[in-house]
Amino acid sequence: MKIWQKIFITTLIIVTCVMIILGCTLVNQQFQDDLLHRMEQGKIENNSIWQDLEKFMAEQKSDILLDDEDFLFHIERYLDEELATKSGILLVLNDFQKDYSNHYYRGILENLNEKLDNRKGAEDDFCEILKFDDRYYVIFVSNSKLYSRSLCYIMEYDITDIYEKYHRQMMNVQIYCAVLGISSAVCLLVIIKSSLRPIRKLQDNIHNIAEGNYGKKIVVKGNNELSILAEDVNRMSNQIKKNMDEKERMLESRRLFIGDMAHEMKTPLTSILGFSDILSIRRNLPEEKRWEYSEYIYKEADRLKKMSGKLMELIQYDGKNIEKKPIKLQELLQEVIEKEAYIWKNKDINFKSHLCDAIIEGDADLIKSLIINLVDNAVKASSVGSDVEISMKRILENEKHFIVVSVKDNGIGIPEQEIEKILEPFYRVDKSRSKKEGGAGLGLTLCMEIIKLHNGKLTIESEVGKGSTFFCRFQEVCL
C-alpha cells in the first residue's frame, strides 16, 4: 500500500475514533448530569405533591380524621381536582385495599410485572427508571402514613426529554465526527499529495541518473526535507558526473599514452629493423660497416630497454598507495650526492648542497628515485664542469610546515612555453640532445607521479641559457 494511502486511512480512523470517543464521553457526561438533575427535580416534585396532599387534607373538616369514607372521598377528590401535575400518581391505601390514581397514571409498575406488593410496606423509599411505551419514567415509591392510615405513594415522573436529548446529541456527535474525520483526512491527503509531488520529480531525475544522464538538475522550492533531498540528489548527480568525466579523462589520457608509447617505439625500431635486415642480407659487407651497423642496433636496442624500464616504473606507480614511513631527508640527499654521484662523473659536475634537518613521510626508495631523476636532468642540461645545487628550505604556509627540496642547474634552461609540456610523457624539448644523453622523455612524468603519491607539489623556474630550478614541496612531519 502506498505511503499516502496509509497516512490517509490511518488519520481517518484515528481522528474519527478519537472524536467519537471524546464526543460520546461528553454526551454521556452531559446525560448523567441531566439525569441527576431531573431526579432531584422529580424528588422535589414528589415531596411537594405529598406536602400539598397533606395540606389539602388538613384544610378539610376534622371528621375525616376519624371517618374512613370521608378520608377516601377526599383522597379521590384531591387526585381528580386539586392535583396539578403531569406525572402519574398512584396512592395505595393498604388498610382499605383500594388504589386511587390520577388520569396520568399509566400503571407502569404493574404492566412491567414488577411486584407491586414488594414495594408496599417497604421501609425505604424507592426510585427506579423504567421504560414504558417508548418513554422513560422515574418511578418513586414511598410508604408513609397519612392521618394514621398507611399509604403507598407512587409517582411516575416523565424524563423522556433527557433521553431524547441524549439520543439527539449522540447522533450529532456521530455526524460531526464522521464529517470532521473525513474532512480532516481529505485536508491531510491534499497536503500530503502536494508535499509529495516533488517526489515525482525526484523519481524521474534519479531514473535519469540511473540511465546515465547526469546533467539535469532538480529544483524544489521551499525549505523542507524534500528540497534538501533534491539538493543532495543534485550534488550526488554532479559528483557522479565529475567522477565519470574524470574516469573518461583518465581513460583518454591512458589511450593517448599508449599511442604515444607505440609511436615512440617506432623510431628505435626503424633503425634496428633496417640495420639488422642489411646485416643479414648483404653478402659482402666490409668489416667496418658491419661494426658500424651492429653498433647502431645495439644503441637503439639499449634505448628501448631504458624506455621499457621507465615505463614499468610508471605503471608500478599508477594507482599505488605508498606506505608512509618517516624519511630523514638530509641523509637521503647526502647519500645521493655522495654515493650515487658516480653515475655522473663523466661530466665532472660540482655538487653543492644546502641541507637542513627535516623529516617527511613517504617511501624512501621513491623519493630517492625522484631526486636522482631530477639531478640526472640537471646534469644532462649542464655543461662539463658546471655546478648543480641541491637545497632544502623550510617554509610556513597557512600555518602548516613545508619542506621544499630544490635542484638547480646552470645549464641550457627551458623555454617558457615548453615548461608546462615537459611533464607530459615522452615530451622532449630538444630531441637530439635527449637522444645523445639517452633520455626517453619519461623522467619528469615519473617524478610527477612520485610527487603526487606523496601529496607534494612541483614548481619549475627556468630561463633559457641561464639554467633551471625544480622545486618539490612536501609537508613536514614533526616527530
Add this chain to the structure above:
Amino acid sequence: MQNRKKNILIVEDDDSIAHMIEAALIMGNYESSICDNGVLALELIQKQTYDLVLLDVMLPGMDGFTIIEKIENRDVAVIFITAKQEVSDRVRGLKLGADDYIVKPFDAMELLARIEAVLRRCGTNSETEEGKVQYGSIMIDESRHEVRLENKIVALTPKEYEVFLYFLHNQNIVIRKERLIAKVWGYDYEGESRTVDTHIQNLRKKLQLKDALVTIPKIGYCLKGELDL
C-alpha cells in the same frame, strides 16, 4: 648501360634512421646525402640535382607537408616517411604531390622496392631501356625477354625469367623467400613455398648457376655478384 648512379636526398632528423637509410641506399647502389632539416633540404634541392627525396614528415618545428608542396615545385620525386598509420595523413601527402610513402618501421628491402618503383614510374630508371645485361656467360635481352647461355637460347618459363631478373638486379644481396614470392607471384599468393625452391633448382640447372645462386641457410637465396664469380 653504365648509367650514372641515382642521387637521393635523405631528409631525416633521427641520426640512426638517417644512417640506416644511407646504408640501405648503398646496398641498392644509390648515391645519397643526409640533411636534418627542411629549410636546408629546400636549399640543397635548388643547388643540386636529386632524383629522389626521402622526406620524414615529422621533423621538429616544421610541417612536413608544407615542404612536400615546396619540393613539388622543383619537379623531384618525393617519398615521404611517416610513423602514423592514419589513412588521412597518407592521403594528404599523396594529394599534395608526393609519389609514394613508407611507414615506420620498415626494412631495407621494402624501402629499396619503393624507391625503385617510383623511379621507374618517373621514367628515369634506366634499367627499362632496351638494354642487354650480361652475367658471366649469360646474356639477357630484356626488350625481348630472351636469355642466352653461351649464345644458345635457354627456355625459361615467365616466372623463372622474372625470378632470375630479380636476382640479377640484386646481386650479392640475400633475398628472403617471402620477398621473392611477393615480388614475382604477388602478395596474395597462397601456394607452397616449395614453388620457390623448385624455381631455384630449375634456374640452377638451366643456367648452370649451381655455384653462383647459393642458398644462405635460414635466410634465403643469393646470386653472387659477377665480380665474385
